[in-house]
Amino acid sequence: MNQLEIRKLTMKFGGVTAIDGIDLSVAEGEIRGLIGPNGAGKTTLFNACSGRYPITSGEIIFGGERVHGLKPHEICRKGLVRTFQHVTLFKGFSVLKNVMVGNHLHANHSYWGSLLRTPRTRRSEAESARRAREILEFVGLGNILDREAAGLPHGHQKALGIAIALAAQPKLLLLDEPCAGMNNDESREMIDLVRRIRDTGITVMLIEHDMKVVMGLCDRITVLSFGTCIAEGTPAEVRENPEVREAYLGSQANVA
Ligand SMILES: Nc1ncnc2c1ncn2[C@@H]1O[C@H](COP(=O)(O)OP(=O)(O)OP(=O)(O)O)[C@@H](O)[C@H]1O
Incomplete structure (x- = not known):
């Protein structure tokens, strides 16, 4: 089809x-x-x-x-999700955090929930981190979760760009x-x-x-x-x- x-x-x-x-x-x-x-x-x-x-x-x-x-x-x-030729990362964030931000699009918590950090939001954030780790493992960046995105070599930046896109569940x-x-x-x-x-x-x-x-x-x-x-x-x-x-x-x- x-x-x-x-x-x-x-x-x-x-x-x-x-x-x-x-x-x-x-x-x-x-x-x-x-x-x-x-x-x-x-x-x-x-x-x-x-x-x-x-x-x-x-x-x-x-x-x-x-x-x-x-x-x-x-x-x-x-x-329908795209990546860009020039990777757009949140440079000051860690590798893991970058993918969690991508995940946010599908996260199951409300604005007020995020603000008040309700138990439901915390569960949802933990789930988001778990998924982000899984995706990063998949793209080969599982061993550099805490590295700052800005300092990564070019190949890793590209892989991270794809991980962010995958977090949006394309x-x-x-x-x-x-x-x-x-x-x-x-x-x-x-x-x-x-x-x-x-x-x-x-x-x-x-x-x-x-x-x-x-x-x-x-x-x-x-x-x-x-x-x-x-x-x-x-x-x-x-x-x-x-x-x-x-x-x-x-x-x-x-x-x-
Ligand atoms: N925002 C825009 N404003 C004006 N013209 C544009 C814009 N975007 C693309 N164009 C024009 O549209 C045509 C196609 O450009 P496009 O960037 O899609 O080509 P491309 O095949 O991706 O090229 P490249 O391989 O060089 O990236 C070009 O003539 C380009 O100048």
Whole structure:
């Protein structure tokens, strides 16, 4: 079943058409890659799906429900959760606290409960800490719970960004360049993490410029160019597609 259906989506910024009538569907349980030369519209598509920017026209259907027009936190609560290319952490907080803040979205305590620290709130906070530990264990940061987020190496910051997103209990996770700026070892760990996330039943759509990562990790790939979808298929199909090769000619990226 398709979990995400984007129909005739158009996104305009003043005179610039960043997305021009795109149709795209993502099946439950797949890892989908979104690639394309600089300025193709990839980030704009993520921003549209997550409610960051209002859409100009078209529809975004998630789990059978229209989500365009909803606020970012409402979309997030429905299970469509994104990470950012540049990790946004609460720098002064510990690793654990960062994930607990992410958890808060689904926490089961009221404003007054938080203020008065009622027994129910304390139970709920303990549960939130337990879940945060579990998620951090899962992403490989279980041994640095008390470290301050600001001082973490790049690979760990990226993993923490994903842990925060996982705390929001996604059904579909949008990952913006998960391997950007990583060395080979960090990239390998990230690829393994994305696969394990999918194995827990979460669908993944990711933007990534590193073709080795995209081709090795994704079940299917959608290729954007100048705001339109020029190809979609398995990594092998996309690699052989002449239009895709043409779109990348002259750019630094190589559809290896
Ligand atoms: N907030 C905005 N205001 C004006 N123009 C924008 C805005 N966001 C994106 N654009 C324009 O929309 C087009 C698509 O940009 P977008 O960032 O989505 O591309 P991209 O495929 O993510 O590129 P990159 O790989 O370089 O990140 C570009 O021409 C960009 O300048």
